[in-house]
Amino acid sequence: MEDHINIKSQEIIQEMQTCYLDYAMSVIVGRALPDVRDGLKPVHRRILYAMWDMGLRSTAKLRKSATVVGEVLGKYHPHGDVAVYDTMVRLAQDFSMRYPLVQGQGNWGSLDGDGAAAMRYTECRLTPLAEEMMQDIDKDTVNWTDNYDGTRQEPMVLPAKLPQLLLNGSLGIAVGMATSIPPHNLTELVDGISYLIENPKSTSEDLTKFIKGPDFPTGGAIYDRQAIVQAYSTGKGAIVNRATAEIIEDKKGAKQIIISAIPYQVNKASLLETIAELVKDKKVDGIRDIRDESDKDGVRIAIDLKSEAYPQKVLNRLYKLTDLQKTFHLNMLALVDGLQPQVLPLKNFLEQYVEHRYNVVTRRIKFDLERAKERAHILAGLKKALDRIDAIISTIRKSADKEEAHVELCKKFKLSDAQATAILEMKLQTLAGLERQKIEDELKEKRRIIAELEELLKSPKKILGVIKDELAHLKAKYGDDRRTKVFAAPVGEFKEEDLIAEEDCIITLTDGGYVKRMNPKNYKAQHRGGKGVSGITTREEDVVKYLACVNTHDNLLFFTNTGRVFQTKAYEIPEASRVARGQAMVNFLELGPKEEVNALVAFKENLKNKKKGENLKNGSGAEGDENYLVMTTKDGIIKKTAIADFANVRRSGLIAIKLGKDDFLRWVKPSSGKDEIIMVTAKGQSVRFRESDARPMGRSAGGVRGLRLKKGDAVVGMDIIKASSSAKVSASMKISADKASDKKNLTQELLVVMENGYGKKTELKQFKIQRRGGSGIKAAQVTAKTGQIVTAEILEDGLEDIIAISKRGQVIRTSLGSISLLGRATQGVRIMKMDEGDKIASVTCL
Structure with missing residues (x-):
């Protein structure tokens, strides 16, 4: 029984709770969380102090890392050597620390995730900034504690001239809590602290005028000032960190994405692997090759793009699917x-730092004051001795030994023990006149310093001034430019078109089902009657049948010969050169057998966001009253349907019109419901009637007769005469003769182009309004020379040029002003010189 006398009975639950709490506190205080005062965890503090104690200053000779690790383990940190070395490695990495505290020589790891060389190979010493962290540690500025075995003392906190915790940040996972503090710019921190000292009632938001946000060592950019202010005001939040990328052209004109900075803590090698996998899995299109061209001067990732790729779209996709864009979650937790x-807001962090520095500076002043007083006391004794040097020497000579001399000096000359000792140790050379003057000057200086230090201790404001001055000195010595750019706007959930430039483009379609997008600048204006330039490379059996000028951001409705409709964005059509054939339409639309696109309508706005009756912007960007789509078939059938009925066009398409046997849909135009419609046939007949003659119908309806055709004839053109334009024409008829020039500007014209390269303009007033369904009147004189009419369209205000493309791919761009204004029953003038057997395929105006 006596063997069990010291055994206590304890509930296991209670014991586990107690032990776990002890463990948790040990991890929280002793390992995972930084001290708000010097911004260091115990292991960091011990490494820096051990290196300081070893004399490894920034100017000292480098020492093997293994020596430092052994010193830390043996004296201060009884844990694994790997943990200590890994910590020291991070302190030396310029991509992990905004301001490294250890200067390393050798392989210390890389952004690619490569580990550092073994500690027996690398060498290290403190950086100048780390020395600033240690300054004044020998002046009783901080408290000390026993090390793990009680054989020596270690600092509980460092003096830390710099706000290390915000300067380099900290990451750590404790028990039930974690910290995540980003690094910041030294210059901004000093400015913010100085402002806080001068304005103690300022808020965290006020401080963000100086401290713009995190400044990551890897650079990049951060977004959303409001989110930054919120995070700094509460101590918690999330900030988007995005890579720095630009789109350039190489010497051959090919597009490249160049990445010159990646987000903080992103493994570059893993990032490249992720991009390669996305390309392999076809989740990112348009990338031809990826190269890592990084060197000692910095990061450079080159992404070569395919010729048809849209660079901004590819970059947006990479931001969304890779670590080129990351969110840094702030949880500003510290001890x-x-x-x-x-968890501390920004202001509290700076207040804690200022309070720590105030205590350090105060203790340093007291230490210096005490040392100054001690020295002044000695100097006063020496001066007294020099004033009575003969009596002093006589007393010393009469003394039997040193101890007796010491006693006699104190007794006869009223000296302290320290003064008597200093006199006995004084050298004879001190008796020289110059040496005597030096003692008097030093005593005077010490008394001045004492008065100055005592004055400082009486004034907290002056102590704060000392802190500001020291920070200003550090700013001048170590301050640098911000690496991470700050953008006030948030990134948000972006759409593909958000970074795609809005610009005009030309869409071409061929009979063979090929489509492409081109820049209008590819076609320079030529004189009327020219031969043109090659605009597309087609197969011998393929011909160009459609040409349209739209905007890259336009929503495109594609109508097929079978009466179906599909929707896509203009920028989704691959861009190609002037002579390229393009890509098959079936790659973008789910077309059926023998189904082909015959008409295209462009809108600025998404139809899903519009209700019936709301005005839409057409492809030219103009605000209009487009509430309907007017459809016309080859056989002269016309149908009007509300635009809102096409708001939910599926990828598989929707029915737009029900067609008769052997008929096909050819033209689709937006209208207001109050406009007029003009239709033109291949053999030169035309009819103009009011849109109100055709009532609105549903998508599945078949339409009504618009123009009665003669045998062998077919409709080749349909256009809308806007109600507002008609009003202008009516007004122009009343203009007096002295305003004839104005009348010309108000007159609307119909452009008619024939297949053999002829064309003309005719005033619309020559086409009288008739009833829907008639045979109409002559629109042009069709002859063997001109060939049949290919197209006819209304010339809207602002149009300047015409682009015509032949079935063999020849293209000409010429001024509309060069085309003659002629009567209805005329054959026109030559617009484009045609090769034998070639015909005009399509025309567009811009």
Whole structure:
């Protein structure tokens, strides 16, 4: 029984709770969380102090890392050597630390995730900034504690001239809590602290005028000032960190994406692997090759793009699917007073730092004051001795030994023990006149310093001024430019077109089902009657049948010969050169057998966001009253349907019109419901009637007769005469003769182009309004020379040029002003010189 006398009975639950709490506190205080005062965890502090104690200053000779690790383990940190070395490695990495505290020589790892060389190979010493962290540690500025075995003392916190915690940040996972503090710019921190000292009632938001946000060592960009202010005001939040990328052209004109900075803590090698996998899995299109061209001067990732790729779209996709864009989650948790974990806003962090520095500077002043007083006391004794040097020497000579001399000096000359000792140790050379003057000058200087230090201790404001001055010195010595750019706007959930430039483009379609997008600048204006340039490379059996000028951001409705409709964005059509054939339409639309696109309508706005009756912007960007789509078939059938009925066009398409046998849909135009419609046939007949003659119908309806055709004839053109334009024409008829020039500007014209390259303009007033369904009147004189009419369209205000493309791919761009204004029953003038057997395929105006 006596063997069990010291055994206590304890509930296992209670014991586990107690032990776990002890463990948790040990991890929180002793390992995972930084001290808000010097911004260091115990292992960081011990490494820096051990290197300082070893004399490894920034100017000292480099020492093997293994030596430092052994010193840390043996004296201060009884844990694994790998943990200590890994910590020291991070302190030396310029891509992990905004301001490294250890200067390393050798392989210390890389952005690609490569580990550092073994500690027996690398060498290290403190950086100048780390020395600033240690300054004044020998002046009783901080408290000390026993090391793990009680054989020596170690600092509980460092003097830390720099706000290390915000300067380099900190990451750590404790028990039930974690910290995530980003690094910041030294210059901004100094400015913010100085402002806080001058304005103690300022808020965290006020401080963000100086401290713009995190400044990551890897650069990049951060977004959303409001989110930054919110995170700094509460101590918690999320900030988007995006890579720095630009789109350039190489010497051959090919597009490239160049990435010159990646987000913080992103493994570059893993990033490249992720991009390669996305390309392999076809989740990102348009990338031809990826190269890592990084060197000692910095990061450079080159992404070569395919010729048909849209660079901004590819880049947006990479931001969304890879670590080129990351969110840094802030949880600004630190130990206050070395024991209590607290989440602190930005202002509280700076206040804790200023309070720590105030205590350090105060203790340093007291230390210096004490040393100055001690020295002044000695100097006063020496001066007194020099004033009575003969009596002093006589007393010393009469003394039997040193101890007796010491006693006699104190007794006869009223000296302290320290003064008597200093006199006995004084050299004879001090008796020289110059040496005597030096003592008097030094005493005077010490008394001045004492008065100055005592004055400082009486004034907290002056102590704060000392802190500001020291920070200003550090800013001048170590301050640098911000690496991470700050953008006030948030990134948000972006759409593909958000970074795609809005610009005009030309869409071409061929009979063979090929489509492409081109820049209008590819076609320079030529004189009327020219031969043109090659605009597309087609197969011998393929011909160009459609040409349209739209905007890259336009929503495109594609109508097929079978009466179906599909929707896509203009920028989704691959861009190609002037002579390229393009890509098959079936790659973008789910077309059926023998189904082909015959008409295209462009809108600025998404139809899903519009209700019936709301005005839409057409492809030219003009605000209009487009509430309907007017459809016309080859056989002269016309149908009007509300635009809102096409709001939910599926990828598989929707029915737009029901067609008769052997008929096909050919033209689709937006209208207001109050406009007029003009239709033109291949053999030169035309009819103009009011749109109101055709009532609105549903998508599945078949339409009504618009023009009665003669045998062998077919409709080749349909256009809308806007109600507002008709009003202008009516007004122009009343203009007096002295305003004839104005009348010309108000007159609307119909452009008619024939297949053999002829064309003309005719005033619309020559086409009288008739009833729907008639045979109409002559629109042009069709002859063997001109060939049949290919197209006819209304010339809207602002149109300047015409682009015509032949079935063999020849293209000409010429001024509309060069085309003659002629009567209805005329054959026109030559617009484009045609090769034998070639015909005009399509025309567009811009």
